[in-house]
Amino acid sequence: MNDLPIDKGTRVTLHFALKFEDGETVDATFGKEPATLEIGDENLPENFEAYLMGLKAGDHKTFEVPPEKAFGQHNxxxxxxxxxxxxxxxxxxxxxxxxxxxxxxxxxxxxxxxxxxxxxxxxxFNHPLAGRTLSFEVQIIDVEPAGQTH
CATH class of the missing domain: 2.40.10.330 (Thrombin, subunit H)
Incomplete structure (x- = not known):
């Protein structure tokens, strides 16, 4: 396990869960294969990536994400x-x-x-999650420089 913090130009392997305030799960990888993404590849909305910045392998955190930082207010x-x-x-x-x-x-x-x-x-045409406050739980498994092959 390395100490590389998440930043632009890193590939991250993580488990995540996205839930409504009442605990209902929208999407999650816990109990399944973890997700791997490159910061900036648009797999995760930029606002969600911002919560990951600086985290390292082994970190496990939960963030409350207001609508403005998630999918916007219902318009x-x-x-x-x-x-x-x-x-x-x-x-x-x-x-x-x-x-x-x-x-x-x-x-x-x-x-x-x-x-x-x-x-x-x-x-x-609003995003189905517009206007919702979400709970974003992440468990960082690995962080490595992007473009590095195993």
Whole structure:
């Protein structure tokens, strides 16, 4: 085990758990294979990477991540209303269904149906975790210079 602190240009092997304040798990690797990522490779949102900076192999910490540092606040202008006929006839349109749209740059943009009323379908383009405070638990297993092969 080395003493290299996590920083840009390091590859990190870790276990993590992302949970809601009530303890419900969103995603976790504990009990499975650990995750390996390079700092700055966009596998982890930059704000989450910031919590890892300076940690070393063997560290085990839990951080409370407010919405501003996680997936942002819920934004009412990210709710959009479409007409029923704008969707294909065989598409299931009910609350909770995730639909993939293309944004102006043809990037995939998922939306969740939040309301279906008559001919109107309301779609929420906020991140599903927007507005939530999250608990981010990490156990650092190994830190090594990026690009190093075993």
């Amino acid at each position: 009412p202008s990210n709710l959009q209303t479409f007409k029923r006929h704008e969707f294909s006839a065989d598409m299931v349109l009910e609350k909770g269904v995730v639909i993939s749209f293309a944004d102006a740059r043809q990037q995939e943009l998922p939306g969740v149906i939040s309301r279906v009323e008559g001919d109107e379908v309301e779609v929420d």
